[in-house]
Amino acid sequence: MNIHEYQAREIFRQHGMPVPPGEVATTPEEAEKIAKTLGTGVVVKAQVHAGGRGKAGGVKLAATPAEAREAAGKILGMQIKGLTVTKVLVSPVEEIEHEAYVGAIVDRANGAVVLMASPEGGIDIEEVAAKTPELIFKETVDPRYGLLPHQASRLAYKLYAGDPGRARQAADIITKLYASMLGAGASLLEINPLITTKSGELKAIDAKMNIDDNELFRRTTIAELRDVEAEAPEEVKARAQGLTYIKLDGNVGCCVNGAGLAMATMDLVKYYGGEPANFLDIGGSSSPEKVVTAIEIITSDAAVQSILFNIFGGITRCDDVANGIVEATKEIELKVPITIRLTGTNEDEAVKILEDAGFSAMTDMDEAVQKAVELAKN
Numbered sequence: 001m002n003i004h005e006y007q008a009r010e011i012f013r014q015h016g017m018p019v020p021p022g023e024v025a026t027t028p029e030e031a032e033k034i035a036k037t038l039g040t041g042v043v044v045k046a047q048v049h050a051g052g053r054g055k056a057g058g059v060k061l062a063a064t065p066a067e068a069r070e071a072a073g074k075i076l077g078m079q080i081k082g083l084t085v086t087k088v089l090v091s092p093v094e095e096i097e098h099e100a101y102v103g104a105i106v107d108r109a110n111g112a113v114v115l116m117a118s119p120e121g122g123i124d125i126e127e128v129a130a131k132t133p134e135l136i137f138k139e140t141v142d143p144r145y146g147l148l149p150h151q152a153s154r155l156a157y158k159l160y161a162g163d164p165g166r167a168r169q170a171a172d173i174i175t176k177l178y179a180s181m182l183g184a185g186a187s188l189l190e191i192n193p194l195i196t197t198k199s200g201e202l203k204a205i206d207a208k209m210n211i212d213d214n215e216l217f218r219r220t221t222i223a224e225l226r227d228v229e230a231e232a233p234e235e236v237k238a239r240a241q242g243l244t245y246i247k248l249d250g251n252v253g254c255c256v257n258g259a260g261l262a263m264a265t266m267d268l269v270k271y272y273g274g275e276p277a278n279f280l281d282i283g284g285s286s287s288p289e290k291v292v293t294a295i296e297i298i299t300s301d302a303a304v305q306s307i308l309f310n311i312f313g314g315i316t317r318c319d320d321v322a323n324g325i326v327e328a329t330k331e332i333e334l335k336v337p338i339t340i341r342l343t344g345t346n347e348d349e350a351v352k353i354l355e356d357a358g359f360s361a362m363t364d365m366d367e368a369v370q371k372a373v374e375l376a377k378n
Contacts, residue, residue, distance in 0.1 A: 001211040002049040003225045006089045008189075008207035015180045017173055018203045022091030031072035034090040035065040041093040044071040049230050050081040051124075058085060061093060086229060094205055099193035100159050101125055102170070104177055106187045106212070113141045113181065115174060117155040121193035147178040169202040170194070184222055185215025234297045241293045243282055250275025251305040251376045253298035253336075255291075257282050257316040265310045265369065274373035277304045282316075291324020292331065299332055306337055306376035310365060313344025322350035326357040337375040341368035 006024050013019045021038065024047065025031040035042045046058030053059050058080050060071035072088050079085075099121035107114045118136045120128045129136055137158040139151040149171075156170035173194065181189050188210040195205050216223040228236050238245035244259070248266075252274045256262040259281050266276040280298065282290050298307055311321050321342065329338075341362045342350045351361045362368045 001213055001216065001223075001226055002231075003209055003211060004047040004049070004087070004089075004227060004230070005045065005207050006047060006087075007225050008209035009204070011180055011184050011209065012176070012191075012204055012207055015176045015183060017176045017180070018169075018201070019207070020091050020094060020203055020205055022089050024087050025072055025090055026076070026087055028069040028073040028076065031088060031090050032065045032069035035062060035068035038090070038092050042068050042090050043093050044068055044075060045089045045091070046075050046078070046080060046085040047087040047089055047230075048080050048083045048085050049227075050083050053080060056080045082232070083230060091205070094195055094203060095198045096193075096195045097198050097200075098196040100170070100196075101128070101190070101192045102155075102159075102174060102177060102194050103190040103192070104181050104186075104188070107140070110140060112143055113147075113178065115139045115141065115147070115151070115155060115178065117159055117170075117174070119159050121195075125190070125192065141178065147175060149175075152178075166196060166200060166202060173202060173204065180209075184209065185212050185219050186210060187212040234300060237293065238280070238297055241290055243280065243290060243294060243297075245281075245297055246279040247301065248276050248278050249303075250277045251303050252372055253277045253280075253301065253304040253307045254310065255280050255282060255294045255298060255307070256310045257312065257321075261310065261312055265308070265365075268366065268369040269308070269373060272370050272373045274369075274376055277301055282321075288320055288324035288327055291321050292328040295325070295328040295332060299334065299336075304336055306339065306372045307334070308369065308372035309338065309340045309342070310368060311340075311342045311344070313342065313347060313350075316344070317346045318342045318344055318350035319346040319353060322353040322361075325359065326353060329357070339368050339372040339375065341365055 009019045023034045025034055041063045044060050046053050058075055062068035062071045075085055075088050101118040101121040103116045105114055116138050118128055120135050139155055141147050152171040152174040155174055156167040159170050160166040186209050190208040191204040192206055195203050235245050252269050254265050254276050256265050262279055262281050269276045280294055282294050298304055343363045354361050
């Protein structure tokens with residue numbers, strides 16, 4: 001689950017991190033009122049679950065409350081990567097002497113949290129990794145002991161080697177960043193940039209936080225931070241039906257049962273020269289209703305030129321999937337071809353259901369993927 005910057009900043013603040021004041025506005029008038037309260041130049045930032053806000057025009061400086069109102073008027077309602085901006089964060093402008101990057105991520109390969117720091121803040125960390133990877137420093141946290149003081153200090157001195165005062169501040173912030181991660185059940189946190197002001201004070205003026213969905217059942221206050229209006233409607237609809245859906249940039253719509261098979265299917269789509277349009281996992285025990293929802297979601301994507309069902313029936317019953325396909329195609333007029341591969345539990349029954357409805361089913365995964373890719377191209 002993604003949360004907005006203003007929500008992540010509040011979590012940081014609760015853990016004692018130095019975060020500038022700021023309030024959220026949903027109208028230009030509210031932005032003007034907040035700017036008057038702050039009594040200084042402000043920055044107006046789009047609150048949307050998408051990167052590249054600044055490049056898209058979603059971050060603007062305002063010297064006066066009137067300019068804040070004007071900036072908010074331009075940002076509110078704009079589209080950033082297909083998402084509509086409905087909120088802006090209004091925060092004081094800071095005098096920045098230096099920008100650094102600090103982040104933390106769950107490294108699933110090592111089963112541990114990895115803390116990262118770089119003196120090159122204010123730009124995408126991916127860009128730093130590509131151009132100057134030697135400027136990214138890391139510390140792996142042993143989950144048995146947690147973050148040790150010397151690890152936080154070691155990272156901090158990588159950022160401010162010649163300034164013990166700033167290094168001590170940075171070590172404290174890194175420690176609190178790790179505490180924020182544990183407290184919120186996050187899988188990713190970033191402060192970019194972590195700034196040094198003219199007076200030598202360090203502040204976290206930006207905050208990004210992704211929450212592990214598996215943590216939400218025991219963190220109800222965090223779960224309440226979800227803003228469904230800021231999420232893609234298809235993802236909201238899928239989650240409500242117990243489906244896992246992530247939109248991608250290709251044109252082969254994939255519907256698969258099981259995350260591993262979904263990944264393998266997308267790999268094969270690319271192997272045979274296609275591009276997957278989505279990751280869509282209908283789960284291990286799929287009712288026909290779930291399949292109907294899956295087809296509704298896939299067909300709502302105008303980029304999809306071909307639909308691929310790849311079902312390996314274990315717990316999932318192939319006849320349930322077949323009934324779902326037949327039911328969905330009665331309700332929805334398919335404007336693109338559909339390729340179906342079914343094998344496993346109740347496979348024979350599924351094939352008969354599909355054939356009676358005018359469909360054909362395949363059993364070979366490679367053949368099905370190749371066919372779906374060719375249909376998308378043609």
